[in-house]
Amino acid sequence: MTELNYLNAKKGLMSWLFTLDHKRIGVMYLIFICIAFSLGGLFAVLLRLELIAPGQTFFTAKQYNQLFTLHGAVMTFLFIIPSIPASLGNFFLPVMLGAKDVAFPKLNLASLYIYVLGACFCLYSMIAGAADTGWTFYTPYSSTTDTSVISMTMGAFILGFSSILTGVNFIATVHMMRAKGMGWFRMPLFIWSLYATAIIQVLATPVLGITLLLLFLEKVIKIGIFDPVLGGDPVLFQHFFWFYSHPAVYIMILPAMGIMSELVTTFCKKNIFGYKPIAFSSIAIAIISFLVWGHHMFVSGQSDYAASIFSFLTFLVAIPSGVKVFNWLSTMYKGSIDLKSPFLYFLSFMFLFCIGGFTGIYLATLSVDVHLHDTYFVVAHFHYVMMGGTVMAFFGGLHYWWPKMFGRMYNEAAARIACLLVFVGFNMVFFTQFILGAKGMPRRYYDYLDQFQPLHAFSTVGTWVLGAGFMVMGVYLIKSLINGEKASANPWGGITLEWQTSSPPITENFAHHVEVTHDPYDYEAVQRKGV
Amino acid sequence: MASSVSKTEPHIEHHVAHHFDTSEQEFNAAKLGMWVFLVQEVLFFGGLFVAYAFFKSLYPEMFIEAHKQLSWKMGALNTCFLIFSSFTMVMGVREAQLNRRRSSIRYLMATFCLATAFMVVKYFEYSAKIHHGYLPAEWFFGEGTNQTLPIFFGLYFALTGLHGLHVLVGMGLIAWLIYRSMKGEFYEEFYTPLEMVGLYWHLVDLIWIFLFPLLYLVG
Numbered sequence: 001m002t003e004l005n006y007l008n009a010k011k012g013l014m015s016w017l018f019t020l021d022h023k024r025i026g027v028m029y030l031i032f033i034c035i036a037f038s039l040g041g042l043f044a045v046l047l048r049l050e051l052i053a054p055g056q057t058f059f060t061a062k063q064y065n066q067l068f069t070l071h072g073a074v075m076t077f078l079f080i081i082p083s084i085p086a087s088l089g090n091f092f093l094p095v096m097l098g099a100k101d102v103a104f105p106k107l108n109l110a111s112l113y114i115y116v117l118g119a120c121f122c123l124y125s126m127i128a129g130a131a132d133t134g135w136t137f138y139t140p141y142s143s144t145t146d147t148s149v150i151s152m153t154m155g156a157f158i159l160g161f162s163s164i165l166t167g168v169n170f171i172a173t174v175h176m177m178r179a180k181g182m183g184w185f186r187m188p189l190f191i192w193s194l195y196a197t198a199i200i201q202v203l204a205t206p207v208l209g210i211t212l213l214l215l216f217l218e219k220v221i222k223i224g225i226f227d228p229v230l231g232g233d234p235v236l237f238q239h240f241f242w243f244y245s246h247p248a249v250y251i252m253i254l255p256a257m258g259i260m261s262e263l264v265t266t267f268c269k270k271n272i273f274g275y276k277p278i279a280f281s282s283i284a285i286a287i288i289s290f291l292v293w294g295h296h297m298f299v300s301g302q303s304d305y306a307a308s309i310f311s312f313l314t315f316l317v318a319i320p321s322g323v324k325v326f327n328w329l330s331t332m333y334k335g336s337i338d339l340k341s342p343f344l345y346f347l348s349f350m351f352l353f354c355i356g357g358f359t360g361i362y363l364a365t366l367s368v369d370v371h372l373h374d375t376y377f378v379v380a381h382f383h384y385v386m387m388g389g390t391v392m393a394f395f396g397g398l399h400y401w402w403p404k405m406f407g408r409m410y411n412e413a414a415a416r417i418a419c420l421l422v423f424v425g426f427n428m429v430f431f432t433q434f435i436l437g438a439k440g441m442p443r444r445y446y447d448y449l450d451q452f453q454p455l456h457a458f459s460t461v462g463t464w465v466l467g468a469g470f471m472v473m474g475v476y477l478i479k480s481l482i483n484g485e486k487a488s489a490n491p492w493g494g495i496t497l498e499w500q501t502s503s504p505p506i507t508e509n510f511a512h513h514v515e516v517t518h519d520p521y522d523y524e525a526v527q528r529k530g531v
Numbered sequence: 532m533a534s535s536v537s538k539t540e541p542h543i544e545h546h547v548a549h550h551f552d553t554s555e556q557e558f559n560a561a562k563l564g565m566w567v568f569l570v571q572e573v574l575f576f577g578g579l580f581v582a583y584a585f586f587k588s589l590y591p592e593m594f595i596e597a598h599k600q601l602s603w604k605m606g607a608l609n610t611c612f613l614i615f616s617s618f619t620m621v622m623g624v625r626e627a628q629l630n631r632r633r634s635s636i637r638y639l640m641a642t643f644c645l646a647t648a649f650m651v652v653k654y655f656e657y658s659a660k661i662h663h664g665y666l667p668a669e670w671f672f673g674e675g676t677n678q679t680l681p682i683f684f685g686l687y688f689a690l691t692g693l694h695g696l697h698v699l700v701g702m703g704l705i706a707w708l709i710y711r712s713m714k715g716e717f718y719e720e721f722y723t724p725l726e727m728v729g730l731y732w733h734l735v736d737l738i739w740i741f742l743f744p745l746l747y748l749v750g
Contacts, residue, residue: 101550103560168567176560177550206571210578214689222668223685225582230668231679236585240578 005407005504020105021507025112026091027405030398032115033087036078038470043071045467048429048460054448064446065132066147072135077156078119080390081248084255085201086115086166088397089194091405093170095498095505096188098179098514103172111165114158121155124148134444136245139226139237143218150219157212160205163251167201170194179497181516188496188520189278193258196282200247200254200289208244211237235300242293250289252386254282256393257324260349263396264328265521266494267343268335272521274327281320288317298369307366314364321357325350340492341415345396348423352388356381359434374444377437380430388426395422395473402477403491407504408484414476421469428462495526542632543714545721558723565727569734572697576738579690583745586686590679597683598749600665600673602656606747609652610739616645617736623708624725627717635725636712639705642732646702653695660684690742697735704728 006023016024047067050059059067094102102108125131131152133142142149174195178187215237217223224230226237265272272278294302294310302310328350337343359381362368372378403409432455437443441452448456490499501510518525551557587594619641626635664672667685708728711717717725 099550103550104564105548105550107564164568164571168564168571171567172560172564175563176556202567202571203574206575207578210575213693214578214582217667217685217689221670221685223689224668224682225586225685231586231590231682233585233589236582240581 003502004506005502006507007406007504009507018109020101020109022094022102022105022108023091023405023505023507023509025108026087026089028112029082029090029115030087032119033079033083036074036119037083040071040075040079041467041470043067043074045463047071048463050446051448051456052460053457054450054453056446059446061446062132065134065444066130068444069131069134069152070126073122073131073152073156076135076248077159078122080252080386081159081163082115082166083252083390083394084259084397085170085194085197085251086111086162088259088394088401089170089190089197089255090166092401092498093173093191093194094177095501095509096191096496097173097177098182098497098510098516099173099177100508100510101177102169103176104169107165107169111162111169114165115162118155118158118160118162121151121158125152125155136241137212137215138241139215139218139234140228142215143226150216153212153215157209157216160209160212163201164205167198167205170198171202174198179514179516185276185279186516186519187279189261189272189275189282190255190258192279193254193261193282196286197251197254199283199286200251204244204247204251204290207240208248211240211244214240235297235302238297238300239293242296243290246293246296247286247289249382249385250285252390254285256349256390257282259393259397259400260324260328260346262494262496263342263346263393263400264331264335265523266400266492266496267338267340267346268332269338269493269523270331270335270521271519271523272327273330273333274323275519275521277323278327281323284320285317288313288320292317295364295369298366299373311364311366315361318357318361325354325357338492341412341419342396342400342492344416344419344423345392345399348419349389349392349396352384352392352423352426356384356386356388359384372437374442375437376433376441376443379443380433380437383430383433388430392422395419400492401498402480403487404498404503404505406481406484407487408480409487409491410480410484411476414472418469418472418476421465421472425462425464425466425469428465429459430462432456432459432462495523496520541715542630542718543716545716545718554720558726561723561727562730565730569730572734576690576693579686579693580741580745583686583690586679586682587749590677590682593677593679594683595750596675596677597665597680597687598747600660600663600675601687601747602659603747605652605656606743609649610743612645612649612652613736613739616642616649617733619645620705620729620732624722624729627712627722627725628719630719632712632715632717635717636709639709639712643702643705643709646698646705649698650695650702653691660687687746690746694735694738694742697738701728701732701735704731 006021016028019025046059047064050057050064050067090102090108094100125148128148128151130147131145131149132147133145133149137149137153174187174191214223214225218226222230225232226234228234261272261278292310292314294306295314298307359377363372363378363381399410399415436452436455436459439452441448487503489501489503497514497516545554547554547557551560619638623635623638623642626638660666664670665684666673666681667688668681671681671684673680705728708725711724
């Protein structure tokens with residue numbers, strides 16, 4: 001007889017659609033997020049295909065504009081914002097706190113359905129004359145184009161509420177639901193990063209909500225706030241938009257940094273170096289993230305005085321980010337490193353995030369930014385942070401927790417090959433774009449000078465390697481669900497709470513009352529106890 | 532409390548949800564969640580307030596001209612309605628905490644009526660604006676010397692419209708509370724929904740207290 005767990009405790013479609021179990025909600029989120037990632041990836045492959053040669057090759061200029069808009073909007077609003085918090089976070093936040101569920105299970109399910117509703121609006125926009133404004137919806141173009149901007153912005157507006165509700169839930173859960181003995185500084189660092197993320201979700205997302213609402217009013221009743229003809233100001237839209245969307249970048253990267261802390265301790269079998277600095281640096285990033293939005297407007301007619309302050313504040317972000325990277329490196333020092341596939345993603349993150357981070361410093365520098373602004377250099381920079389950072393950590397976390405979530409192991413050799421393909425393909429696509437950008441290739445153009453052709457073609461071939469990597473990953477992960485080897489409760493030898501319950505966990509998460517007696521990564525304490 | 536037990540009206544016993552250890556933990560979690568949600572609301576309106584401040588500094592004379600089209604008497608009346616409704620809301624929660632169900636329901640109904648009165652006044656104000664053509668952008672046909680007047684009325688309708696929507700949502704929530712109170716769900720050990728809607732209602736009230744001087748008394 002098989003053991004009872006959250007997957008087989010109740011049967012039937014309805015038991016999933018009306019579940020209040022955070023683990024099932026997390027799994028459903030995971031499915032939607034993977035679909036969104038595949039869709040956004042498909043758009044990316046198509047738009048890179050257009051760029052394989054100068055001039056019109058496969059798509060018209062307008063179709064190209066729609067493709068990069070859909071790629072950006074799907075990847076940002078449907079994939080990367082909810083990615084780690086809503087799927088892995090939903091599943092593991094209560095488990096790692098030793099709680100039975102999040103504070104508000106019904107709200108959790110509601111946020112999933114709001115996400116689905118928002119996704120429907122976005123899908124409708126794709127069918128009904130896809131938006132061609134770029135995912136940033138800058139006015140006045142967005143208020144004058146005839147493509148379906150309204151449904152796309154309404155989709156993003158609704159998705160924002162899903163994100164806010166998740167944030168509210170996580171904050172209340174972290175404050176109120178910790179197991180006995182788990183003080184704030186005994187929480188795993190993944191929880192700290194989700195907590196910092198939740199703060200940004202709650203404080204920044206409503207501003208995007210009101211911005212998109214005003215854009216909606218601008219388009220429908222011509223309210224005039226962003227329209228210079230009526231006395232409005234289009235740059236005001238940029239300020240509003242980036243007041244959300246820059247903190248949103250940290251909604252994307254902070255949970256990834258949390259996963260990194262989990263991976264490095266488990267696969268080095270060593271206590272984390274500098275627990276408190278890592279925890280506080282998450283909060284510091286969350287705070288600074290609200291003060292840097294002006295760096296998107298260095299060339300939008302912002303005053304020099306404001307620009308230099310924003311430039312300085314942007315440099316500040318490098319400090320807490322650097323604190324984290326150095327602490328992870330120091331944790332590896334003299335650790336017993338186990339190069340399993342989740343750790344390969346950890347290493348990929350370290351390389352790619354450092355490149356992404358350092359090029360961010362270039363872009364924060366006023367004089368350099370004037371040259372690099374709106375070029376492929378910017379595109380490469382944020383893909384190194386978002387994809388090289390967040391996506392790598394997301395897949396690292398997925399591989400790390402896969403046995404816990406589904407009770408099955410995947411093929412380790414295939415996983416390593418996939419990771420290698422993703423790493424190589426990613427660098428082929430985006431490293432070339434640093435060079436293209438430095439040479440002056442502007443972003444969002446479907447045509448280019450002949451001299452850029454070799455680098456563009458190389459970048460396009462890279463998307464095929466990257467795509468192959470993700471396909472391999474899809475195949476072995478699905479295969480593991482069907483006939484993967486049964487996973488033990490603790491396949492990697494981790495010591496945080498999620499490894500102390502069965503794989504997959506039971507519906508109540510733990511069979512016994514949980515009490516925490518040592519720090520989350522204190523391997524020595526565990527050895528002394530002889531566990 | 533022993534003497535009041537005999538007067539206690541009948542109620543339905545509340546059971547703590549399975550994932551909480553105590554009802555205190557459950558209550559505190561709900562309260563924290565609500566406060567965080569209210570912070571979110573403040574930022575949501577914050578965007579509009581920033582737009583207000585921006586255009587006020589850009590076109591100060593226009594704002595002075597525009598506000599003369601708003602009736603400060605109507606606005607003051609509505610302010611009184613909302614402040615008084617905050618009081619009746621608090622009393623509704625208080626009476627439930629003291630197990631005085633019927634009195635609590637009466638206060639909730641008073642709150643609902645005051646909210647309705649607010650919306651009725653709002654209706655007359657809106658009709659007057661629409662009648663005289665003080666509307667956003669191209670629908671504007673009101674009298675005025677300043678070309679940017681439609682911007683003010685765009686902001687006016689966005690701010691008061693969004694606030695009015697919150698009042699309507701609040702009315703729905705209060706109606707739901709009245710229904711649940713009648714079933715006898717709230718008593719001294721369980722009044723969480725009352726307290727949460729109360730918090731929401733005070734915020735709606737507070738936003739209006741900022742809107743009133745900013746829009747009606749700006750000159």
